Every structure is written in structure tokens, then in C-alpha cells.
Amino acid sequence: xxxxxxxxxMTATEGAIVQINCTYQTSGFNGLFWYQQHAGEAPTFLSxxxxxxxxxxxxxxxxxxxxxxxxxxxxxxxxxxxxASYLCAVRGVGGATNKLIFGTGTLLAVQP
Amino acid sequence: DAGVTQSPxxxxxxxxxxxxxxxxxxxxxxxxxxxxxxxxxxxxFIFQYYEKEERGRGNFPDRFSARQFPNYSSELNVNAxxxxxxxxYLCASSLSYxxxxxxxxxxxxxxxx
Numbered sequence: 256x257x258x259x260x261x262x263x264x265m266t267a268t269e270g271a272i273v274q275i276n277c278t279y280q281t282s283g284f285n286g287l288f289w290y291q292q293h294a295g296e297a298p299t300f301l302s303x304x305x306x307x308x309x310x311x312x313x314x315x316x317x318x319x320x321x322x323x324x325x326x327x328x329x330x331x332x333x334x335x336x337x338x339a340s341y342l343c344a345v346r347g348v349g350g351a352t353n354k355l356i357f358g359t360g361t362l363l364a365v366q367p
Numbered sequence: 368d369a370g371v372t373q374s375p376x377x378x379x380x381x382x383x384x385x386x387x388x389x390x391x392x393x394x395x396x397x398x399x400x401x402x403x404x405x406x407x408x409x410x411x412f413i414f415q416y417y418e419k420e421e422r423g424r425g426n427f428p429d430r431f432s433a434r435q436f437p438n439y440s441s442e443l444n445v446n447a448x449x450x451x452x453x454x455x456y457l458c459a460s461s462l463s464y465x466x467x468x469x470x471x472x473x474x475x476x477x478x479x480x
Contacts, residue, residue, distance in 0.1 A: 296473065354415055
């Protein structure tokens with residue numbers, strides 16, 4: 256089967272750092288994506304990991320461990336506008352090889 | 368450059384009706400994928416098309432169908448609408464169907480009464 260787990264909700268304070276975890280069990284693996292989705296809007300691409308390690312992009316970093324089926328998204332210097340849902344998605348293999356399997360998303364609330 | 372565009376933005380239908388949703392990919396992108404997102408859930412894969420051919424299909428009934436045109440735009444059709452089809456329908460495009468990030472449109476919010 257295919258399963259992607261993320262916490263449902265998280266709360267953090269403006270200016271702080273937050274880590275959103277994602278664990279996955281899929282029949283194949285061809286990369287992991289993080290998307291940000293504000294309420295009522297489309298998901299926007301944040302990061303992509305296909306090899307183990309840390310990818311840094313400004314205030315956002317994403318980490319992958321393929322052997323552990325684990326990833327996290329790290330958000331630094333939190334801003335109020337970072338309040339959104341963060342979706343972890345694994346790209347499958349075979350058939351629709353660009354198919355994304357999404358978790359249910361983590362709703363992050365940034366408080367003053 | 369224009370992103371992925373979808374139409375209409377919102378749509379209200381009744382049970383048993385049929386609906387057609389439209390998507391124009393980012394210029395130069397040849398692959399289009401469709402996803403259904405129910406409130407509070409992550410998007411669920413419906414179809415993927417590349418060069419006008421279906422490359423993948425998710426776990427959706429035959430009431431759902433799609434096609435891709437020579438200009439790489441795409442349509443998603445849903446027949447015999449059910450209340451459970453109420454959702455945000457997202458279209459995503461990518462350069463090819465392998466090893467490329469997908470970029471999403473703003474979606475069509477479909478409400479079934």
C-alpha cells in the first residue's frame with residue numbers, strides 16, 4: 256500500500272523555527288516534494304528531494320532519508336504569511352511516473 | 368509568463384448532471400495531470416496525460432474521463448455527478464512526465480447540490 260503521514264496541525268510563533276515531519280511508505284520512490292497551500296488557493300511548489308540530505312532554499316529547508324522513509328520541512332524566521340497548509344508528496348514509479356501521492360497536509364498557524 | 372490556467376473558477380451542478388473542466392498548461396509544458404482535493408485532505412491523483420496520451424489513471428470510477436489536445440490543453444469530464452464529487456479540481460503541468468516538478472493551477476471548485 257501507499258501511506259504518507261504528517262501531523263494534522265501545528266502552531267508556532269512569529270520569528271521562530273518550525274519543523275514539519277513526513278513519513279512515507281510507498282511501493283516506489285522517485286522523489287519527495289513539499290508544497291505550500293493557502294486556504295482557497297492552489298498548492299505552490301516549495302522544494303524537491305530525491306537524494307538523501309538537506310536542500311536549502313532561503314528560509315525553507317527540506318531533508319530526506321530514503322532508508323528511513325522520512326522527510327522534514329524546516330521553516331526559519333517564521334512570518335505571519337507562512338500560516339498555511341504544508342503538503343508532503345511522494346512521486347511514484349511505474350505507470351504515471353510523474354504521479355504525486357499526497358499526505359493530508361499539516362495546517363500551520365503562526366501566532367504573533 | 369502565464370501559469371496554469373483553469374476554467375471555470377467555480378461551478379454549481381445538481382446530481383446526475385455532467386461537467387467539463389478545462390486546463391491550459393504553462394507554455395512549453397507537455398504533461399498535464401488532474402487531481403481532486405476534498406476539503407481537509409491532500410489532492411488525489413485522477414489522470415496524467417503526456418503528448419495527448421493517457422499515462423496514468425488513479426482510483427476513480429469510469430464516470431471520470433479526460434483528454435489532451437494538440438496544444439497540450441486538457442479537459443476533465445465527469446458524468447452522472449454525485450454529491451461526493453464536490454471538491455476542488457486541480458490541474459498541474461510539467462515539462463515532461465518524468466523527473467519534473469508539477470505546477471498547479473488555482474483549481475475549479477465544483478459544488479454538487
